[in-house]
């Protein structure tokens with residue numbers, strides 16, 4: 001299967017609506033791909049807290065509507081990154097959306113670990129509670145978002161729920177690029193999954209986002225990586241999903257787990 005990460009530029013020069021139209025057009029251009037991925041909070045901006053109130057939306061709001069149509073036109077599964085979701089009670093969530101090639105919503109995930117250390121997302125948003133995996137034509141997708149990468153227990157839970165491929169939209173800061181590179185490879189290797197990590201580029205809210213979106217295989221090898229932190233680009237790789245079972249058999253470390261089994 002062929003997957004592409006659209007490393008979208010998110011800065012203050014564009015409104016959420018303009019960026020939505022541009023993202024939809026980039027997705028429509030990916031005909032022939034099986035899975036297309038966008039970054040975290042690309043409509044409002046992950047670091048533009050002052051925009052969240054105005055740019056928040058419902059699960060079936062304008063981004064979902066535009067992305068559903070774009071997935072249908074591309075004929076691909078679309079992980080539409082995440083939106084600032086506002087639920088009926090007015091609580092905000094950082095919520096990832098997944099559509100199938102017919103444009104049907106097939107799952108959403110509310111980010112469990114909120115970034116900010118008592119500021120920003122950690123105070124302005126509610127936290128998700130559910131570990132989410134979604135079966136697709138090419139395997140089971142597990143969902144996580146950005147800061148979640150620092151919490152291996154979530155990735156182990158995704159593995160235990162059947163994940164063979166984990167998608168991580170992000171707005172990771174360029175200043176911590178080496179953490180990004182290390183964690184994306186580590187999470188792929190330790191769970192023996194394909195890991196698709198799509199980070200935004202561009203600067204807003206005083207933050208240069210790190211780009212370097214990457215597709216990593218279950219051996220921990222980087223199959224494709226964006227070249228820079230500063231440039232919008234699309235990263236594509238062909239994934240042989242049979243590699244997941246092959247590598248888990250060839251190097252059966254998951255079978256050798258001791259502590260998890262002792263606790264259950």
Ligand SMILES: NC(=O)CCC(=O)C(=O)O
Pocket residue numbers: 040046115145146147148150170171172173176179
């Ligand atoms: N948007 C995020 O979750 C940022 C995470 C981050 O900056 C870090 O983990 O470092």
